[in-house]
Amino acid sequence: MHLPEPDPARLAKKEAAVKALLAVLPRECVLHSAEDLIAYECDGVSAYRQAPMAVVLPRSTDEVSAVMKILHGLELPVVPWGAGTGLSGGALPLGDGVTVALAKMRRILDIDLDNGCAVVQPGVTNARISQAVATEGFYYAPDPSSQIACSIGGNVAENSGGVHCLKYGVTTNNLLGLEVVLADGEVLRVGGKSLDAPGYDLMGLLTGSEGLLGIITEVTVRLLRKPETARAVLAVFDTVEASGQAVADVIAAGMVPAGMEIMDKLAIEASEDYAKAGYPVGKEAILLIEHDGPEVEVDYLLQRTEVVLRAAGATEIRVSKSEKERLLFWAGRKAAFPAMGRISPDYYCMDGTIPRGALAKVLGKIRELSGSYDLRVANVFHAGDGNLHPLLLYDGNVPGELEKAEQMGAEILKLCVDVGGVLTGEHGVGIEKRDLMTYQFNERDLDAMQYVKCSFDAESLLNPGKMFPVLRRCAEFGSMHIHGGKVPFPELERF
Amino acid sequence: MDARKTGAQIVVSAEGATSTLYPDNTAAVQECVQTAVRDGSPVEVVGGGSKRFYGRPVSASRTLSLAKLSGVIDYQPAELLVVVRPGTPLAELERTLAESKQALAFEPPHWGAEATVGGTVACNLSGPRRVRAGAVRDHLLGFEVVTGRGQIVRGGGRVVKNVTGYDLSKLMSGSFGTLGVLTELVLKVLPAAETERTVVVTGLDDPEAIALLILASRSPHNVSGLAHLPRVVRAPTGLSGVAADGEPVTLIRLEGPAPSVEHRAREIVGLTARPTTSLEAEASASVWSALRELAPIAVGAGERLWRVSVPPTASAACSATLSTAAASSAAGATTTPRAFFDWGGGLIWCALPASLAATEVHRVAQEAGGHARLVRAADAAQESGRDEAVDQAFAPLDAASRTIHQRLKLAFDPSGVLNPGRMYADL
Ligand SMILES: Cc1cc2nc3c(=O)[nH]c(=O)nc-3n(C[C@H](O)[C@H](O)[C@H](O)COP(=O)(O)OP(=O)(O)OC[C@H]3O[C@@H](n4cnc5c(N)ncnc54)[C@H](O)[C@@H]3O)c2cc1C
Numbered sequence: 001m002h003l004p005e006p007d008p009a010r011l012a013k014k015e016a017a018v019k020a021l022l023a024v025l026p027r028e029c030v031l032h033s034a035e036d037l038i039a040y041e042c043d044g045v046s047a048y049r050q051a052p053m054a055v056v057l058p059r060s061t062d063e064v065s066a067v068m069k070i071l072h073g074l075e076l077p078v079v080p081w082g083a084g085t086g087l088s089g090g091a092l093p094l095g096d097g098v099t100v101a102l103a104k105m106r107r108i109l110d111i112d113l114d115n116g117c118a119v120v121q122p123g124v125t126n127a128r129i130s131q132a133v134a135t136e137g138f139y140y141a142p143d144p145s146s147q148i149a150c151s152i153g154g155n156v157a158e159n160s161g162g163v164h165c166l167k168y169g170v171t172t173n174n175l176l177g178l179e180v181v182l183a184d185g186e187v188l189r190v191g192g193k194s195l196d197a198p199g200y201d202l203m204g205l206l207t208g209s210e211g212l213l214g215i216i217t218e219v220t221v222r223l224l225r226k227p228e229t230a231r232a233v234l235a236v237f238d239t240v241e242a243s244g245q246a247v248a249d250v251i252a253a254g255m256v257p258a259g260m261e262i263m264d265k266l267a268i269e270a271s272e273d274y275a276k277a278g279y280p281v282g283k284e285a286i287l288l289i290e291h292d293g294p295e296v297e298v299d300y301l302l303q304r305t306e307v308v309l310r311a312a313g314a315t316e317i318r319v320s321k322s323e324k325e326r327l328l329f330w331a332g333r334k335a336a337f338p339a340m341g342r343i344s345p346d347y348y349c350m351d352g353t354i355p356r357g358a359l360a361k362v363l364g365k366i367r368e369l370s371g372s373y374d375l376r377v378a379n380v381f382h383a384g385d386g387n388l389h390p391l392l393l394y395d396g397n398v399p400g401e402l403e404k405a406e407q408m409g410a411e412i413l414k415l416c417v418d419v420g421g422v423l424t425g426e427h428g429v430g431i432e433k434r435d436l437m438t439y440q441f442n443e444r445d446l447d448a449m450q451y452v453k454c455s456f457d458a459e460s461l462l463n464p465g466k467m468f469p470v471l472r473r474c475a476e477f478g479s480m481h482i483h484g485g486k487v488p489f490p491e492l493e494r495f
Numbered sequence: 496m497d498a499r500k501t502g503a504q505i506v507v508s509a510e511g512a513t514s515t516l517y518p519d520n521t522a523a524v525q526e527c528v529q530t531a532v533r534d535g536s537p538v539e540v541v542g543g544g545s546k547r548f549y550g551r552p553v554s555a556s557r558t559l560s561l562a563k564l565s566g567v568i569d570y571q572p573a574e575l576l577v578v579v580r581p582g583t584p585l586a587e588l589e590r591t592l593a594e595s596k597q598a599l600a601f602e603p604p605h606w607g608a609e610a611t612v613g614g615t616v617a618c619n620l621s622g623p624r625r626v627r628a629g630a631v632r633d634h635l636l637g638f639e640v641v642t643g644r645g646q647i648v649r650g651g652g653r654v655v656k657n658v659t660g661y662d663l664s665k666l667m668s669g670s671f672g673t674l675g676v677l678t679e680l681v682l683k684v685l686p687a688a689e690t691e692r693t694v695v696v697t698g699l700d701d702p703e704a705i706a707l708l709i710l711a712s713r714s715p716h717n718v719s720g721l722a723h724l725p726r727v728v729r730a731p732t733g734l735s736g737v738a739a740d741g742e743p744v745t746l747i748r749l750e751g752p753a754p755s756v757e758h759r760a761r762e763i764v765g766l767t768a769r770p771t772t773s774l775e776a777e778a779s780a781s782v783w784s785a786l787r788e789l790a791p792i793a794v795g796a797g798e799r800l801w802r803v804s805v806p807p808t809a810s811a812a813c814s815a816t817l818s819t820a821a822a823s824s825a826a827g828a829t830t831t832p833r834a835f836f837d838w839g840g841g842l843i844w845c846a847l848p849a850s851l852a853a854t855e856v857h858r859v860a861q862e863a864g865g866h867a868r869l870v871r872a873a874d875a876a877q878e879s880g881r882d883e884a885v886d887q888a889f890a891p892l893d894a895a896s897r898t899i900h901q902r903l904k905l906a907f908d909p910s911g912v913l914n915p916g917r918m919y920a921d922l
Pocket of ligand 1: 043044079080081082083084085086087089090091102122143144145146149150151152153154155156157158159160161162163210211212214215216217337338426427463
């Protein structure tokens, strides 16, 4: 991956920028010395690194707004930073830009259970929201595996998912309102505590916008009541394909479990070694299914699920008998990524989504690619919604291995698109999949996305270099200036 | 435009001053839009026309009807998705899904037999189950659209989990055809509930009822419908057996496998000290469909129908405030303001006299932490001209939001040929 060359004209503004920022923020909130910046060199994609010009840590919406006004005035690009756990290089700094980190905005502002919501600042971790309302029996449904570390602002920016999003939806389905600071420092509020808002669905646009449209400074999340009970099934299969077919069968039987996850042989082995969840090492695939709800419902669904799984050829079926056992079933799955560290110096996590029906075909191809690239692949996936996470194992110290992994990853993602799927299901485009966007979208499709970008950030100061392979100048789309609140209707642009 | 263009299959039918174009494929839609741009002559985009009254009227000399761009393109029950053309009648799609025991989880109101899928998406119109299953926007996975620039754009995809680029499906849902003409829709579908039951509680006043609905929505019992019909509202016929005439009725719906519904209904009954009755399966379904179709409120002459979306805790007071304001605006009025609550109180449907200014309704809704939208203008006023309230059918936007709306409109429809003024005067 080619990182952009810092622009000397921008670098020359560092001193002025730091001075201006120190005028609105205390010393500890403006980092600019080389050693202070190290912690912000990379997000979850550690293969790409670059130190930012400076890092600012505003403590309130007003401070974010003041910071953005300064940087807008200086025409310096801004990269928002939540907790830096992103897996697409979305928060990768720009050498000639300023990283705005939201870590100091971590207050839970309001918990309103009667209206089923909480209002939180962007730096609050995903898990903390659920913890804050746990004693009352509530939780925030989207549960990315990184939930103890990742920030809710980052979740909104990436529209993150989790293992339970099959039934409860991803981030965008669990939000009521947002406050964002726009590139020029203006504050925009959308939604609130009601179920919809006037006008276009700007909240929907901002969710998953990867820090390119605005800095999220407040989030109103929907809270759900915890189900009375939850139980998990662990089913063992002789082939990954058979486990995939079992997933389709469960859905065909009219059930939408809370979660359905598949792990292949290598993933089972690695997780077991790490998490000791009692996984059947040596088997080709396991399928984890969770049902939640009232006990009678869970019992009923489990019975039906067992019948389906048996018919689909499961060689062993374990049903959790206690909460402890259920958590153990999940412990292995949740540890799948970190466990890779045990069996490989580095891994590269892919994130394409495919129609469930294409699973067998795609897995077969991934196997072929693994052979031809001579890289091992462990497969973990959110099988219920077709979101694959092939983990390509490589050694960054061996020259050329990273490039090989990148190349193979790109082939897998193209394959996902070829079978009717998409490049990314939950990790985002970032810098990593940016150049593949043209494989999924044609020029006009991408133009439409850029209309959105230009409507929010015409100068492209927010997270430039991410998501779009080529960012066209907004002027190319014709005049979009609003004069005194009135829209001129200019001649139609000819292109 | 030619009276009949066989090549692009655009049938034109002229009635009086306005002509209607009926394209039956995407290229033909594109041609219609390009012609509109070239001629500088805006079009009103309609599906079946069932929700034409909803929002602001469009002044256009031509109507672009999607009625002939109809039909299911691809339905894959195992993938939980269906790909349809916008002019597909909603009823037809629902029948198709029902054959595979599936449904649109957002339970769209029809508001007429002509309702189409495209119109439903354009209005982001969701029914009672929205509280649990989400709105239309949560189920639109992808689309094809002809923008106001006359370009064919695809967004989203055919899979549930997708974060590749901006989520344009959200932008399209609820944009009332002001940004583009939807030509294909990919919708998420879900298994239909095995059965349902509605717990009915009678005699509660608004605050008591909303308190019960909040209690139920806070419970772990996965309620999928939470409504309250005060005394002033007509109860749908399905309720005649369980509630006395004119009695307030509070309804709580449970759906799922029979043993689970049974269990949860019992728990819900336990939340109130009042006597309860229940409606089973079809009886329950018919009451919710009556609510969805707004059967409880017949809008009379000189009245407007509003929908007010608020946080549930604010709804009883908001409704009361509107009712008081209505009464004082129309001294000696012959109509009583009437309202009923859906979405656990989160949505108030109300008939208010035309004497109550639209600005006032918006102000009250906003103070309650939500927003109002005019659903149907007053008939009487329409006869004598235009109801002034339609100009403010949608809640006013603040400056920051308005600027972004205007830029989006300019970007997608720079010459303003698609449904100009449908949502706001300048969009
Ligand atoms: C071990 C591991 C497991 C993971 N599991 C999952 C999973 O199950 N599901 C899943 O979806 N993801 C998963 N992820 C990915 C990652 O955790 C999510 O994308 C998460 O939402 C990122 O949050 P963050 O706070 O770390 O954001 P960052 O990485 O800091 O930033 C991510 C992007 O959001 C932008 N951003 C951050 N905060 C803001 C803000 N306040 N305003 C505007 N833009 C902002 C950044 O510019 C960047 O583009 C996993 C990551 C790891 C390391």
